[in-house]
Every structure is written in structure tokens, then in C-alpha cells.
Amino acid sequence: MKKSILTIFLILSFLNLQAQKTQLDYPKGYFLFPINPNQQNYLAGGMGDLRSDHFHAGIDIKTQGREGLPVYATGDGYISEVRVQTSGYGNVIFITHPNGFVSVYGHLKTFAEPLASYIRKKRLESQTFEIKLSLQPNEFEVARGQIIGLSGNTGGSGGPHLHFEIRDTRNTILNPLNFGFTEIQDNLPPVFQQLIIKTLNTDSRVNGEFGKKLFYPSKTSESIYSINQPINANGELGIEMLAVDKMNGTNNSNGITCTEMFVDGEEVYYSHLEQFPNEVSHDINVHNDYAIEQTKGYRFQKLFQDDGNEELPIYKPSVSRGKLSIQDGKTHQISIKIWDAYENVAILNFIINGVKTEGSKTVSPNNLPLLINQTIEDNTLVINARNLKTINSIASLKFENSVTDLSINYVKNNEAVYLWDLKKGLPDSVKIDGVSMATNLRKVIVPNQSDSYQNNGLQIDFAANSLYDTLYLQTEIKDNRLKVSDFTIPLKNKISVNFQPNIQNFIPEKTSVYYVVKNDKSFIKTNWTNNQANFETKRLGNFEVLMDTIPPKASIIRKNPNEFSMKIRDNLSGIKSFKAYVNNEFVLTDYDVKRSLLWSVKTDSTQTFNGNLRLQLEDNQGNIVNFETTIDSKIESPKVEKIITKQQKHEPKSRRQSPRIQPKRPKRKHR
16 A cells, blocks of 8 residues: 555656746856856856855866866956955955856966956055955956966865856855856756654654654665655654755766755745855855754755744745644655756655654663763753663752653663753753753853853853854853853854953963864964953854964975975964065065965066075964075075074065066957
């Protein structure tokens, strides 16, 4: 009987296929493909790909694994903005077009002339590596097909490619593939990889358990998938999926453009990443399962609008917001359809049986030490206890003026699970079989209103827009360490923290707070007042106060009259600034933070570097070092270098210079 139902369900799914067409009109043929136009190209990343802390804007075009390919202006217009950055898009150009669209070209190796000379001049004037310049319409006009730079690997790029975007007049990100570029071919459907069914309250269960249950879809045809194991569930549920898109000629996995979910033939969820405002890109942290991304590295898309997901304009309105309510003891047919930008589709069909499965509520006692673990899942405090002393030990929750007893909700592998709805109150501690554990729960912080928590020298201030959803604040201070809730909970915007660490003999101007994940420590700008550390953070989790008195280090890689290059590193707080001088005259340098590599940029082909080379480095904690060496008229081996370090208080005066790079001046220039 079940096989017949599934067969009918598959047939209905095929009959109900409706590609999710784009909603906007795009000027097909207006824009030129910016790399190897009129040839087949391949993508390393697609529009709306799920990235760390942001939706991927635009597309990443492959450059044959190398740098230096010509990058062409996609249409007539003028260069309205350029940036040179250590992170993000690196060397990037923005072109404004007469039809109101703006095209963006990121991770460039070099800019074409005369723009390159102009940028070098501005960087020399400010004596900085990073710069952001806004330009007027009559300064740098470009024509369709004009070379504007060479492709590269600058900024936050993970390998050579061109990042390409098209935006509208409101700075909304649009999918470039909708503009009719024939250089990209794709007739392959997306791929379902994993599925999660998640309980959304204490009364919900999936196969008798609370939490997230993982399932692996099976492929039954080129684009049809199913789940071949029984799913029994009841209560309010949410579905999450791990899925990717594949394209012809490349092994890269890109993101999904459109997702639909149907329950018993009725659409309950729809999202489309055809476009999105640039300013809401970080809200991916509430669109995805942030906890799984932070702990496992996988980016599961929620097929429901979670609490706090209010501003992303990529969803079709739905009464249920994609949440499933399974209460009736019936069999429910679920269909999920995923589309790429070329409207290739894959479908996953499966059945949820509305069955309330009752598991065991007793354990086998033993004399091993009692182990208690607690976590917070949305609004639920989950308490796991192993090695109980009786078959049905009670968990006592202690509040300020009362005690509440919890019975075992269910047992899994002889481990008892207790569930407490935090909307009913915040317990101070949990006690089971005589063993107590503090919860460290302090206060309920709700979104959309300002609030603060103060106690024992700790103050945390929340702005009205700091949170996506209700936060059950947990805090713990131990010596120089502070924990604020868990790193698996996303913040929408920054919070302000003020606390007094228990540390001795520290130098405030050399000491800061660091965000700690495993062995990684990230510097946070910190202000000190009466031994109180004040800082802002956009992440919850673990913080540590550390002192950094060690200056950065430099080592010569190459030096001769035509060029010099160095490796620069810092042990803790990170490189803040660098300046190079030859015979006390400022020399412009470029920097690749991924390779820790710094190198000279010549003013023109006649410039040479002879004499005393000095590189001044400063880290984020204010430690300064001067690396000094001599450049002779012949090439010297790095092995004979002598490094001299000292603290530098005053900088020498510099002379403005204007270096030169390779790209030739464009022949065509039209208004």
C-alpha cells in the first residue's frame, strides 16, 4: 500500500512541475561577459551561495587557475568607485552604467591605466595600502569591452578568479546569469545531500526523540530523490536541507537559487535568491542552521522562517512560515523542489507518519560517576544524564524561590533526557541524584528592545537590533576568561561588554580581549577604565584577556635595485600597519595577507632601490619594530641579512611618488 501511495505521489509531482521563473525583466545582450567573452566559461561560485556570515553576491568566474587574464568592462559607463583592501574583494572596481545598473569586478591583480596611476598617486599621498575612492562621472569613462584590469587573487579570495556582480540603483544584488550570458552552460540538476527534521518545542518528537534527526536522501532517477526509512513524528517541526548545484564542466558545488516545499500538495515554503538587498546579506545566519555551521562546518538551509527571521525579502508569505504541525495521526506527503538559475530541478519526496512514539522512561542504574550535560535548543533546556542511581531519577530545577521536579522525558542508549521549557522560567541549577550543576542562566533578553545585564562587575548592553531571537543569557567569569552564552547562537548586531578580569601585573595599553574558538584567537579593540575592559562584539561565546608585548617580525625574501619583498608576521594581535622607506623616502608597498607577503611597487620603470631599506611594522597592540637592511647595486642573498629592531616614535617625512604597473592605457574611450 505504501509503495502505491509513493508511486502516485511521484506522478503527481511530475504533473505539478512549474519552473520558478525570474520575477524581473533583464536587458538580455546588453552586457558583455567580463572574462573571455564569447567563449565557454565556468563558475567557481554562484549567486546566493551560502557562505560564512553572508550570502554570496554575484558569481565567481574561473580564470584557468591563474592570474592575469584581461577583465573587460561589461558595458559603457564610468568607474564610480575603486577599493584596495587586505580582505573582502581586494582590488575592486565599480562601474555605473547609463541604464542605472552597477557592475562590480573583485579580486583584481592590477588596475589598467590611467586608473592604476591615479590610485597609486592617492595611496602615496595617504601613505597607506588600503584605500577607498569615490569617482565622478567625467573622471574615468569606460566603453563596453575595454580592459579595466587583470584578474587576480587579492583580498579574501580563496584562489584565482574574478568576482562579478550586477546591482541595481538601490544597491540590490541581482543574479548576473539572468542577463543572458551564453558563456555559461548548465543542464545539470541540483543535488540533495542530507535532510534534517527538527523538533521546535518540548512536546515534539521525531522517531521518539527531541532535537535534530538526520536523514540521507536516495537518488531514484536523474533528478528524483526519496527517503527510504520510516519517519514517525508529532508536534511542531522544522525541516532543513543540505543541497548543492552542479554545472557542466566543473566539479564545484554552488548554491541553490529557488526552494519550494509542499505538504500534502499545498505549498508551505518558498524562497528565491534571484535578488536581495546587500545590507541584509549577513542575515544568512538566521536563514541557515548557524549552530551546525559553527560546530560541523555544514550549511543547512532552513525550510522554514525561524523566529527572528523577519527582514530577508526572499520568501513568499506563508501562514505557517514553513513550520509543520503534525498532530492528527495521519500520513503526510512532503515534496521539496530545488532549482538552479537555469531552472534545472531536483525533487525529494518522502512521507512523515503522524505518530506519537513513546520511548522508555527508565534506565539501568549503575555505580559509575554521574555525568550531567546541559544545552539550550531554541527555547528548551536539554539535560542529559548518564549513570543514574535509580531507574527513574528526578531532575530538580532550583529557582530563586522554588524548586521544580522533572521526570525523565525519554531514554536513549541508557542516557536520560530531561526537557524544560525556558519560557516558564530560568533555573539557577540542576540537581540529579545528589549532584548539582549550575546553569549560569542570568536573564531573558528579547529582541527589538534595548536591555542590559549587570552583576558582579559585569555589564552587557544590548541594542534594540542586537538579537534575532530571544536570548537566554548565560555568563561565566573565571580569572581572565569570560563566557557569554554560546558561540552557536548568532547575533544580528553588536553588543557592548564591560567586565573586570582577575589578572595581575598587566599593562592596559598592551592588553586586549580576544575572541576564542578552539585554538584561534581574534583581537578585539579594547578600552580600559580602572582595570575594567570595555569592548564590542558581534559574536557570543568565549573571550580571553591577553597581553601582547612582542613586536611583529619581518624576514627578507628578495632584494635588489629593482624590487624587494618580505614575509611579515605577528604572534598574537595581528599586523595593523606597515611602511617602507629607502634612504628615509617612503616607498609604496603591496600586501597579501593570505601569504603574509609584502613587496615593493615602483614609481616608474626608472626607479631603483639602493641604500638603506627600513620597514616599520606595528601590530594592533601598538608594538612597533623597524626591520633594517641594505640594498646594494647587486643582488644579495637573504642569508646574509641582519635584522635590527627598535621602537619608533616618529616617522620621517616622505616624498610623494607615482609608481607604474603593467596594463596598457585603453585605446577606446567613449562617453
